[in-house]
Amino acid sequence: MKTVLLQGKRVTDRVFEPAQLKRLEDMGAELVIFREEDNASPEEAAELMRGAEVVITSWGCPKLEGAVLEAAPDLKAVLHAAGSVKHVVTGEVWERGIRVTSGAAVLSRGVAETALGLTIMSMKNFIGAAAAVKGSGWWNQRKDSVRDSIREMYGSTIGVIGGGHAGKHFLHLLKGFQLSALLTDPTYTREMAAEAGAELTGLEELLRRSDIVMVLAPEIPATYRMLGAENLALMKEGATLINLARGSLIDEDALVRELQSGRIQAILDVTVQEPPGAAHPFMTLPNVMLTGHIAGAVNNGLLAIGRFIVDEWGRLAAGEKMEGEIDPSRLDTLA
Incomplete structure (x- = not known):
């Protein structure tokens, strides 16, 4: 499955170990990785998303709406390598029946x-x-x-x-x-x-x-x-x-x-x-x-999120329920 990592290199390097990206490829992911340091703009995201079946997002990624979604009519799932999805996932995602998971747990x-x-x-x-x-x-x-x-x-x-x-x-x-x-x-x-x-x-x-x-x-x-x-x-x-x-x-x-x-x-x-x-x-x-907003993952703990998202990709590819999958009916009770 064509899988796009939409976050910039700075975030990707902090969240995904090279071994985890290789594991994605070994499981059959056709990876498209945004190579710039900062996160993709909406225009860059739309170009990257062409033909994507899975998109991996994280902190600071553009909203999945409009031209970004239109570029990927076959998009099956959003795997959010962070906590709350509300800054990235829009109503258009849910309306299209796209599955969403996150590393919140x-x-x-x-x-x-x-x-x-x-x-x-x-x-x-x-x-x-x-x-x-x-x-x-x-x-x-x-x-x-x-x-x-x-x-x-x-x-x-x-x-x-x-x-x-x-x-x-x-x-x-x-x-x-x-x-x-x-x-x-x-x-x-x-x-x-x-x-x-x-x-x-x-x-x-x-x-x-x-x-x-x-x-x-x-x-x-x-x-x-x-x-x-x-x-x-x-x-x-x-x-x-x-x-x-x-x-x-x-x-x-x-x-x-x-x-x-x-x-x-x-x-x-x-x-x-x-x-x-x-x-x-x-x-x-x-x-x-x-304590300066350090309660969640700050450094090496971020790598656990990357590992979890790769595991979620494997569950998706196997036709299984993703462990962090979000029920849109419960959005009003989630961060």
């Missing part, structure tokens, strides 16, 4: 692993402990406020907002600990949540009970500023809010006020404006850690 595994690491780091107050060691000398059994703030995973309550790919895998990772996991997600039943290892609750109850509030919900209209002043005020004293989703899910002005009170802490991988301006309170508040 693979990308989300990295997010879930980051979520676990940040959860443990927050519970243990590693940042405060490290600063205390440097400022006050080594300590072991010394009694002080830093030591009093250190907690273990045992017996804690972790609240997860969003049970998509990342949320579900995070809950799976939490099964190795003796703790209580809460989940809020309108697409889940109580039975589904229990199978994932969590108790299904409403958002307000989750905020009241959780030591860690992990935000992993999709950025859709229904989640815009879902965490505002009233909800944030429900969080327990000493709790930590961790946002690995998108900045738009939180009313940042309300969060700043809560943080300034000293009641809670926050770890933010994402913000509304990235990066926040130098004068933004997030940059100076002592109870905020900013």
Whole structure:
């Protein structure tokens, strides 16, 4: 099958190892690879797509619409080597009955692993402990406020907002600990949540009970500023809010006020404006850690997405269902 890689060389080299591209060819793919450093323009994409049966896209690729799709009347599938397909796949793709898959599940595994690491780091107050060691000398059994703030995973309550790919895998990772996991997600039943290892609750109850509030919900209209002043005020004293989703899910002005009170802490991988301006309170508040949008794949982890997309090509060629295939009827619940 003629298979076009629409992303530029810079992205292709970061996502696909040469061995994976060779595997595609060995399985029968007639590869057409865009060789320029940057991604193809719509005009270049239309030229590349002539006669294509499969197109592989990734970050920054042009939308699949108009002349780009018209150049490939036999297009069977879009394999998106990234997360959300909404910036690339248009209504025209779905109207033509073209199948679509993405690497969202693979990308989300990295997010879930980051979520676990940040959860443990927050519970243990590693940042405060490290600063205390440097400022006050080594300590072991010394009694002080830093030591009093250190907690273990045992017996804690972790609240997860969003049970998509990342949320579900995070809950799976939490099964190795003796703790209580809460989940809020309108697409889940109580039975589904229990199978994932969590108790299904409403958002307000989750905020009241959780030591860690992990935000992993999709950025859709229904989640815009879902965490505002009233909800944030429900969080327990000493709790930590961790946002690995998108900045738009939180009313940042309300969060700043809560943080300034000293009641809670926050770890933010994402913000509304990235990066926040130098004068933004997030940059100076002592109870905020900013991680610079690194929760998903950044370097070598990207190669797992490329491997998955090659596997998806193999499943497509064999007439099998692709593991990451997207049901268009669920688009309004997906990032």
